[in-house]
Amino acid sequence: MTKSSKNRREKRIQRKIQQQSNTPRTFRHLVTVHQEETGPSSLSAPSFHLGAPGIPQELHIVYGHSPDDPSNHSKIIDSQRDDEERDFTVTAHLSKEPSKFAEGIHISIDPNDSGSLISTPIDAGAIAINTHLGTISVSLNADREFSTLSHECKATGIDSGFSKYSEVIAPIVDHISFTHNVPIFTKYITIFDKRHEIMTASYIAPHTAKKIGEDKSFFDITLRPFYALYREALTSSSVYYQFLCYSKILEGIIRKTYPALLSSAKDMGAPSPKLDARVENHPEIGGDAKQWIGKTIQQAFNDYLQPEFRDAIAHFALDDTDPVIVSNYISSMQVSNNLLLAQLCARGAIAAIEEIRLGLLSFQAAKEQSSPL
Numbered sequence: 394m395t396k397s398s399k400n401r402r403e404k405r406i407q408r409k410i411q412q413q414s415n416t417p418r419t420f421r422h423l424v425t426v427h428q429e430e431t432g433p434s435s436l437s438a439p440s441f442h443l444g445a446p447g448i449p450q451e452l453h454i455v456y457g458h459s460p461d462d463p464s465n466h467s468k469i470i471d472s473q474r475d476d477e478e479r480d481f482t483v484t485a486h487l488s489k490e491p492s493k494f495a496e497g498i499h500i501s502i503d504p505n506d507s508g509s510l511i512s513t514p515i516d517a518g519a520i521a522i523n524t525h526l527g528t529i530s531v532s533l534n535a536d537r538e539f540s541t542l543s544h545e546c547k548a549t550g551i552d553s554g555f556s557k558y559s560e561v562i563a564p565i566v567d568h569i570s571f572t573h574n575v576p577i578f579t580k581y582i583t584i585f586d587k588r589h590e591i592m593t594a595s596y597i598a599p600h601t602a603k604k605i606g607e608d609k610s611f612f613d614i615t616l617r618p619f620y621a622l623y624r625e626a627l628t629s630s631s632v633y634y635q636f637l638c639y640s641k642i643l644e645g646i647i648r649k650t651y652p653a654l655l656s657s658a659k660d661m662g663a664p665s666p667k668l669d670a671r672v673e674n675h676p677e678i679g680g681d682a683k684q685w686i687g688k689t690i691q692q693a694f695n696d697y698l699q700p701e702f703r704d705a706i707a708h709f710a711l712d713d714t715d716p717v718i719v720s721n722y723i724s725s726m727q728v729s730n731n732l733l734l735a736q737l738c739a740r741g742a743i744a745a746i747e748e749i750r751l752g753l754l755s756f757q758a759a760k761e762q763s764s765p766l
Contacts, residue, residue, distance in 0.1 A: 443498065447598065447736075448729060449729040449732075451593055452500065452593070453591065454594065455469050455590070456591070456592070472586060478547040478549055480588065481545075481546055481553075481585060482585040483544045483558045483582070483584055484544075485563070485579050486581050487507050487566075489578065505540070509578075511573060512536065512537045512539070520533070527545070530542070539569075544561050544562055552723065554584035583595075595722070611747050613750050616650075616746060619645065619650075622638045622639075622641055623642060633717070633725070635732060636731075639732075639735040639739040642742060642743065643739055646743070647691055654666060662760075663752075663753055666749040666752060670690045671690065672690060672693050673686070673737055674687070678733055681697075682730065682731050690738040698734065702735075
């Protein structure tokens with residue numbers, strides 16, 4: 394990276410930080426719960442209205458509201474104007490496998506609803522991990538497996554609470570996974586604001602079952618690498634890997650496949666096809682990603698997705714900048730907030746190339762049919 398490019402990147406980062414600090418937090422998925430006792434035990438929610446499938450989201454749960462007006466979410470909105478330090482409980486809920494929800498989501502603080510491949514002897518008592526940033530309390534399920542890791546802390550809001558997870562809990566989970574050489578998955582993270590009685594839970598919006606329609610679809614074996622990368626992204630639990638899969642699709646199509654098709658069209662005497670796929674509108678696209686709706690996928694990728702995210706992820710660190718810490722919640726959410734844009738671009742690019750390939754095949758067939766024997 395040249396010095397001028399690095400300076401431009403640093404200015405973009407500083408501008409983004411300033412914009413984020415001046416922009417009120419957006420809350421898309423809210424639930425009100427009327428419950429007399431303070432604090433939740435569990436909550437289930439259906440799959441609809443939970444965001445774009447496969448994309449990490451946050452569910453904001455307000456306790457103590459009257460059920461007479463479940464649409465009144467003023468309490469959580471007002472709580473974000475409270476910038477004083479207050480008590481929070483930050484909890485990582487563990488799992489033995491990536492969280493993939495078939496129908497709806499289930500948020501629970503019951504230790505028996507979580508688990509991991511790390512367990513303790515039968516006679517072990519309560520576990521506490523002391524760090525220089527505070528104590529982490531470990532809950533066990535009925536099988537004596539590490540179930541949840543919690544940290545009592547002071548924070549000024551939701552983002553501050555998630556930062557505490559990234560600073561205190563995530564490094565310990567990373568180290569335990571390395572030490573024992575086993576995967577440890579975080580099913581979801583909960584942030585409980587004790588003053589306002591509001592819980593925020595991270596989750597991945599579930600996919601719903603689909604029925605195959607009667608419409609015919611076009612399959613071209615030459616596009617197999619793109620189909621494979623797209624499926625790989627959908628099945629991965631890592632937002633970083635998903636983003637890279639979508640980026641590789643866009644790189645391959647924009648820089649290799651499309652130019653090759655232009656050359657093929659010229660050789661067969663066909664009109665030059667245009668890759669005019671544009672970013673489709675989607676109700677879940679927000680923030681900086683929203684500005685690319687209606688623009689070409691080439692613009693969105695070359696001017697935004699690649700310089701802002703793809704390069705930093707793929708290169709681990711650019712020059713002397715700090716490396717990407719993939720277990721950092723705030724960093725992952727910056728990628729998550731643009732993951733849908735990357736997915737829409739990749740999907741649009743594949744569909745556009747399918748149409749071009751079909752057009753060239755039809756042109757070639759018509760040409761051969763009209764040629765004299």
